[in-house]
Amino acid sequence: MIIVMQPNADKEQIKHVEEQIKAFGFQAHPIYGEFKTVIGAIGDKTGFDSQVFLNMPGVETVVPIMKPYKLVSRELKSDNTVVDVNGVKIGDEKLISIAGPCAIESERQIMDIACAVKKAGADMLRGGAYKPRTSPYAFQGLGEDGLKLLAQAGQETGLRVVTEVVDPRDVELVASYADMLQIGARNMQNYRLLQEIGASKKPVILKRGISATIEEWLMAAEYILYNGNTNVVLCERGIRTYETATRNTLDLNAIPLLKELTHLPVIVDPSHATGLWRLVPSVSMGVIAAGADGLIIEVHNDPSHALSDGPQSILPERFAELMVNLKALAAIIGRSI
16 A cells, blocks of 8 residues: 655654554555655555545545555656665666676686776676576686675776675675675575565665566565665566577567566666677667666677677677767767766
C-alpha cells in the first residue's frame, strides 16, 4: 500500500503514520517529494486496514500497489532514482560509461587499460577479481590480489571501480576495495547474496539472469531494496534464446519498458549481449537511443590473449572512437556523456 500524505502534513503526522504502519507489522518506506510525502507500507496485506490510515490526520489517500514488486515500482516512487557512486551519478542527465577488462590479469594489464579508458572519457573502471566460470578449469580470477590491483588502478586514474561479488561471505571484503559491486547473471537469484548486498548499502549493478523474465529481475532487485539498499542499477546483458549467431539475444524492448515499470537506473552490457567485439559499437549506439542510462563495456589491450572473454572485448582505441560517436548521439537526444 501507498499512504499519500496531504501537502501540508507535518513531521509529527508523518511519524504517526509510520508508527501505525509498523504496528501492523509492515515496513515503512517514506519518500519525501517536493510537494507531498508518500509512505510505502510493505508486507503481507493480510490484516492491513486501510481505513485506519484514512482517518488519520494528514493522510490524503491510500493506494494499493498492484505490482508484486513494491519498492522498485514507479507506483511507489514516480521520480527517477539517481545512484551516486562517490560522485559518479547514474540515472541523471549524463550518460555513464563503465569500461575495463572482463578479468584482472596483472598489474600492467589493468593499469594500461585503466589509463586508456580514462583518457577516452570513461567514468568508471570495471574488472573481475572473482570469475564464476562455466568450466572449473577456466581462469577463476586473482581473488583479493585482483581487488588490490583494481583499487590501485582506480586511485591512480581517479576512476571509480566496480567488480563482481559471487559469494555472500565476500561482500564485506569486496566492498572494502570497490566503489560499486556487481551481481552477475548467474547470481541474479542468489537470494542470500541479494540480502547481504542489501545490508551492505553499497551501490550495486544487478545484471539480468540469462533466462529471467523482467518481473523476476525486478523481484531480485526488490530483495536488495527490502534489505535496506536503494542504490541499485539494473543491467540488461542479453538473454538466452534459440538464436546461436550471437552469445545472447539483447532485449532492447526491456529498456523503455523498465523505464515505465521502475524508478531504478538502467544500463546495458553490449559485450555479453553480443559476444562479438565488432557488434559492440553499433549495439551501444542503439541502446542509448532506446533510453539506457549508460553502458558497461569490456575493453582489453590484447584481446587475443585475454584470459576471459577476449572475443567480445574491444581494443582501447575502438572504445575511444565509440565515445566520440556516443557524444554526438547524446547531444541529439538531449543528454551528455
